[in-house]
Amino acid sequence: xxxxxxxxxxxxxxxxxxxxxxxxxxxxxxxxxxxxxxxxxxxxxxxxxxxxxxxxxxxxxxxxxxxxxxxxxxxxxxxxxxxxxxxxxxxxxxxxxxxxxxxxxxxxxxxxxxxxxxxxxxxxxxxxxxxxxxxxxxxxxxxxxxxxxxxxxxxxxxxxxxxxxxxxxxxxxxxxxxxxxxxxxxxxxxxxxxxxxxxxxxxxxxxxxxxxxxxxxxxxxxxxxxxxxxxxxxxxxxxxxxxxxxxxxxxxxxxxxxxxxxxxxxxxxxxxxxxxxxxxxxxxxxxxxxxxxxxxxxxxxxxxxxxxxxxxxxxxxxxxxxxxxxxxxxxxxxxxxxxxxxxxxxxxxxxxxxxxxxxxxxxxxxxxxxxxxxxxxxxxxxxxxxxxxxxxxxxxxxxxxxxxxxxxxxxxxxxxxxxxxxxxxxxxxxxxxx
Numbered sequence: 553x554x555x556x557x558x559x560x561x562x563x564x565x566x567x568x569x570x571x572x573x574x575x576x577x578x579x580x581x582x583x584x585x586x587x588x589x590x591x592x593x594x595x596x597x598x599x600x601x602x603x604x605x606x607x608x609x610x611x612x613x614x615x616x617x618x619x620x621x622x623x624x625x626x627x628x629x630x631x632x633x634x635x636x637x638x639x640x641x642x643x644x645x646x647x648x649x650x651x652x653x654x655x656x657x658x659x660x661x662x663x664x665x666x667x668x669x670x671x672x673x674x675x676x677x678x679x680x681x682x683x684x685x686x687x688x689x690x691x692x693x694x695x696x697x698x699x700x701x702x703x704x705x706x707x708x709x710x711x712x713x714x715x716x717x718x719x720x721x722x723x724x725x726x727x728x729x730x731x732x733x734x735x736x737x738x739x740x741x742x743x744x745x746x747x748x749x750x751x752x753x754x755x756x757x758x759x760x761x762x763x764x765x766x767x768x769x770x771x772x773x774x775x776x777x778x779x780x781x782x783x784x785x786x787x788x789x790x791x792x793x794x795x796x797x798x799x800x801x802x803x804x805x806x807x808x809x810x811x812x813x814x815x816x817x818x819x820x821x822x823x824x825x826x827x828x829x830x831x832x833x834x835x836x837x838x839x840x841x842x843x844x845x846x847x848x849x850x851x852x853x854x855x856x857x858x859x860x861x862x863x864x865x866x867x868x869x870x871x872x873x874x875x876x877x878x879x880x881x882x883x884x885x886x887x888x889x890x891x892x893x894x895x896x897x898x899x900x901x902x903x904x905x906x907x908x909x910x911x912x913x914x915x916x917x918x919x920x921x922x923x924x925x926x927x928x929x930x931x932x933x934x935x936x937x938x939x940x941x942x943x944x945x946x947x948x949x950x951x952x953x954x955x956x957x958x959x960x961x962x963x964x965x966x967x968x969x970x971x972x973x974x975x976x977x978x979x980x981x982x983x984x985x986x
């Protein structure tokens with residue numbers, strides 16, 4: 553078998569076999585197949601696509617290229633969730649302890665932010681001492697004893713995906729839906745969860761700006777799950793405006809804590825309840841959506857979700873006092889309010905622009921390895937459809953200096969649009985694929 557024959561076959565729009573895909577991925581992982589041939593293959597996949605079966609073979613080949621966790625000896629069933637990334641998306645910090653409080657184990661590996669999209673690990677590390685580098689043994693031990701883990705990917709999971717992702721980034725093949733789906737699902741399958749809820753973001757603050765493309769991606773990932781023996785559901789959620797109020801690491805962590813107290817923004821709380829409900833359904837802790845919803849709501853109203861967040865922070869060496877006293881989280885020294893210059897209705901709060909402005913303040917990174925400032929960020933005080941008056945706060949900038957505030961002000965001018973006519977609020981979700 554030769555790599556060039558596999559490239560030609562896909563170039564000509566033909567379907568690859570499981571053996572051909574395994575050969576290609578195995579040899580690319582061990583450097584037997586060079587980057588230039590992998591680039592040609594990735595471009596052929598971008599142009600000609602893959603069937604659901606081909607994409608499943610690719611997913612499993614990448615999942616098998618490194619370590620794989622087996623959680624069955626630790627818990628009867630574990631559920632995972634994955635967000636395709638967005639602005640103000642601190643959902644995992646609230647949802648993981650909510651779901652655990654309902655009796656369902658959650659073993660989750662999260663990532664860091666890159667570009668305008670924030671990362672769960674960066675937000676958690678705003679809590680002094682919180683460890684996000686648990687080893688495989690620590691992951692399994694904590695999942696068994698506490699029934700809950702939220703850490704980074706410190707194990708060698710799906711190394712083929714890491715190689716291929718870096719290559720796609722510089723060869724114009726990132727947007728291939730089969731390659732996106734296999735990238736996400738290979739890591740999830742390698743991490744061992746039997747049930748996975750996917751939060752596929754749609755809009756200007758997401759990788760998938762088009763609803764049809766997002767639905768195609770969701771359908772493909774659910775198919776991969778089915779063909780590989782996992783229960784998978786994918787929610788299509790809006791990312792045309794930031795989720796919640798806070799955009800920034802410490803302020804998002806604070807907002808997640810407030811939400812578990814029942815004091816969070818309405819849109820973010822509703823988003824968390826919906827995600828948690830589907831996790832409970834897939835994890836067989838509820839028989840109906842209504843029952844799952846009641847369980848999730850009770851995790852907030854009873855305070856049990858907040859208590860499990862304390863247990864999570866304590867188990868991973870964080871300062872648990874922060875949960876009762878979130879004012880201990882890092883705070884920016886300069887806070888400036890941007891007010892509305894006209895009355896009317898909010899027609900747009902451009903999520904990507906807000907996210908990019910937060911990066912300029914220091915809340916994110918443009919390339920891997922960049923340092924971030926946990927204290928800085930933006931509070932978004934309005935939503936699409938809100939009526940506003942002159943002088944009403946639109947944003948609060950949390951900055952390190954006055955110069956940083958001025959730069960952020962210039963960018964945020966383009967983030968909000970006010971019109972005279974009424975505007976309908978944006979939906980939180982566009983549908984479910986399961």
